[in-house]
Structure formats: structure tokens, C-alpha cells
Amino acid sequence: MNVPSGSFSAGSGGGVDVGEVRKFLGERLPGYAVPQTITVLDRFPLTANGKIDRAALSAQAVEPEGPPEEDPPPRPxxxxxxxxIWAELLEIPPPGRGRSFFALGGDSLLATRFADIVRRRLGAELSMRRFFATPTIAGCAEAIGQEIGDPHSHEVEEGVL
Structure with missing residues (x-):
């Protein structure tokens, strides 16, 4: 699975909140380009020529610390x-309703395949523009539900906004 990752050097400032960095990037990049793993380094590894040593950088990449964010399961x-469908396409266990298709390893080609499967199995058209705007199960369900006239696709759970 090919998920975006990123590294940065905090310099002498230290005390970097990776969540804030992810939020900052999320406000400026499309969802599929936001790194899912972010490594904070004291300094970047350099080659003998003074360029960033990408091989050494990849070797230093680590998985995110702590438990994954809680994500409720899909609604019936x-x-x-x-x-x-996502589990089938991405070869993963069925994900929670708030996980991003791209964070799970999806890309634009798989998104196109997803839209084709939706058209064949559910009889609904899902535009790539709409999918890229809300690439979560909840977002897709709302878009597809509106297309097929499912009145329950966009209901809000009681007490949840």
C-alpha cells in the first residue's frame, strides 16, 4: 500500500505538534496528498554532496505513535x-465511516474504479469532483444517497453534529 509520508526538521525550536502540522497541510493540500505518517527529525540526513539523503530519510520513517483515531463503523x-467495496478495492478490512479513501492507500485510478463499481452495483453516478471533495464512506454515502434518492443517507445521528 502506497501512502504519503513526510518528514520535517523542527530545528532548534522543538516541541512540534504533529497533529497541527497535519492540520496545516490538510488546509493547503488535497486529501490524497496529506502525509499519513509524519516524522520529526532534529536534522535531515545529508549525502556527501550536501543533498537530502532520501534513502536514509525513508529508513527513519516511523509509524504514527499511539492508537489510531477512533473511527465509528459504517452505518447499516x-x-x-x-x-x-473499499475493502475489496484496497484489499483491507472494512474501514470506519470517517477514514479517507486516500489515507487508506487509494489513488485516482482506484477512485475511478470505485465510481465504476458504484455505477454498476448501486445504479448511481458519483462524480470524481464530489468524491475528491468528500473521500470518506460517510461523504460517499451522502452523495450516492442523494443520487439514488435514499432519504437515510444523510441523516445525522442523534446528539452528533
Whole structure:
């Protein structure tokens, strides 16, 4: 699975909040380009020529610390069907309703395949523009539900906004 990763040097400032860095990047980059793993370094490894040593940088990449963010499971019905399709396409267990397709290893080609499967299995058109705007199971369910006239696709759970 090819997920974006990133590294940065905090310099002498230290005390960097990786969550804030991810939020900053999320406001400026499309969802598929936001790194899912971010490594904080004291300084970048350099080659003998003074350039960033990408091989050494890749070797230093680490998985995110702590438990993954809590993500509720897909709701019964349309969200479950979408989760099953994603699991099939991405070769992963069915993901939670708030996970990004791109964070799970999806790319634009798989997104196109997803839209084709939605058209064949669910009889709905999902535009790439809409998919890229909300690449989560919940977002896709709302878009597809509106397309097929499912009144339950965009209901808000009681007490959740």
C-alpha cells in the first residue's frame, strides 16, 4: 500500500505538534496528498554532496505513535456496502465511516474504479469532483444517497453534529 509520508526538521525550536502540522497541510493540500505518517527529525540526513539523503530519510520513517483515531463503523445499509467495496478495492478490512479513501492507500485510478463499481452495483453516478471533495464512506454515502434518492443517507445521528 502506497501512502504519503513526510518528514520535517523542527530545528532548534522543538516541541512540534504533529497533529497541527497535519492540520496545516490538510488546509493547503488535497486529501490524497496529506502525509499519513509524519516524522520529526532534529536534522535531515545529508549525502556527501550536501543533498537530502532520501534513502536514509525513508529508513527513519516511523509509524504514527499511539492508537489510531477512533473511527465509528459504517452505518447499516449504504455505508456498509461502500465499506465492502473499499475493502475489496484496497484489499483491507472494512474501514470506519470517517477514514479517507486516500489515507487508506487509494489513488485516482482506484477512485475511478470505485465510481465504476458504484455505477454498476448501486445504479448511481458519483462524480470524481464530489468524491475528491468528500473521500470518506460517510461523504460517499451522502452523495450516492442523494443520487439514488435514499432519504437515510444523510441523516445525522442523534446528539452528533
Amino acid at each position: 445499509g449504504l455505508e456498509e456496502r461502500i465499506a465492502e
